[in-house]
Amino acid sequence: MTTGKHAISVLVNNQPGVLQRVSGLFGRRGYNIDSITVGASEEAGLSRMVIVTTGDEDTLEQVEKQLYKLVDVIKVVDLSANPMVDREVALIKVAAEPSLRPEVLGVVDTFRASVVDIGPGSLIVQAVGGTDKIDAIIELLKPYGIRELTRTGVTAMTRGSVK
Template sequence: MRRHTISVLVNNQPGVLQRVSGLFGRRGFNIESITVGASEEQGLSRMVIVTTGDDRTLEQISKQLYKLVDVIKVVDLSANPMVARELALIKISAVPAQRPEILGIVETFRAAVVDIGPHSLVVQAVGDTDKIDAMAELLKPYGIREFSRTGVTAMTRG
């Protein structure tokens, strides 16, 4: 089982996201992450979907997506060198005495503190999924109160 990152260019119409995600559910394919936003062409949106499966599964997903009327183009980004990023906001319990240790972790991961409260810090981290996971793991002992991440967005390099 490999991890695949798929870019799907679709018409920006109501219900397209529901039809795409429904297709995955009906076929028994899992969506690990999905991001949707405007593309470089007006009237079109780009979905970046991360899923797992073998090459045969990916081929099946691609064929099924092309059967949807609003799907324009499907590209397996993970087949080529790509740039993939994710954004995470992490609220950590942080009494003033612990803050220097937490700030050391934040600096190591080139993240940023975006909010400071009396008993908490909110950290913003941008990077690949492994970087976000590693930083969260190091912050766990301090007490993660809230954790929100965007999901992967990606494009091929060059």
Template sequence: MMMNHAIAVLVNDQPGVLQRVSGLFGRRGFNIESITVGQSEEPGLSRMVIVTKGDDHTLEQIEKQLYKLIDVIKVVNLSTMPMVSRELALIKVKSEPAERPEIMGLVETFRAAVVDIGTKNMMVQVVGDTDKIDAMLELLKPYGVQELSRTGVTAMTRGNL
């Protein structure tokens, strides 16, 4: 069954590693839904969180191929464990002064924040899992979404794993 999987990849912090990892996905015909990269808790190592779609066999192939890359230290399928995942989105939405109280109501309901207000629009910041971001975006669409920027998913296993 095709489903989204979050994969954490610990890699050496070297130029070209991101290109080699993304190139591997492209050559094998695997799509990257989102990818985030940043420093890890260990100096000299970065953590990538890649969200991709596929069945168990596809995921197994991805893991095997990633381990063939010289700068890959560890690959963990986070989707098979209890995890916390978050994404951040900045959404610029049209907002005439008369519509602002309605939009502010949505912002409060989603525990989001207004981070900028212009004369004809406002920028909303929302943090949460992908479903929360999608739901917020869907409710803001009728007002007119002018611009959208999403970070992609970052994730970690829960507890002592």
């Protein structure tokens, strides 16, 4: 069995405590959540969670079975089993005195990121893309001094008409 990252879409009733029950299930079973995003879905009253976790096919199968046992879970889909589009957003506050800004802006432009705020000694950079892209821009901005960093976690959906 090969172990890898899996993106799982979980359609749930939008009710208080659902996120806690889903994340608790992972914790009780000893499965790690690498990232989790939750938001409204295309159906009123339902939310979609996208959970990224690491494991083999047997682990993923167990996770799916356990999720279906939760009352508010409607549908579970392994997004990574099909071609998918995944994105993440990062906001990165970089120490940038005016003399260094052209260098920082060069990194920003290379990654098709954008500057969303400028302060006297810092810039806030917004980067959107796959996890590898976000990791790469962070690495290139580290030498300038990252003062603060926040990431949304991965959100994803399958390509084309596959549901």
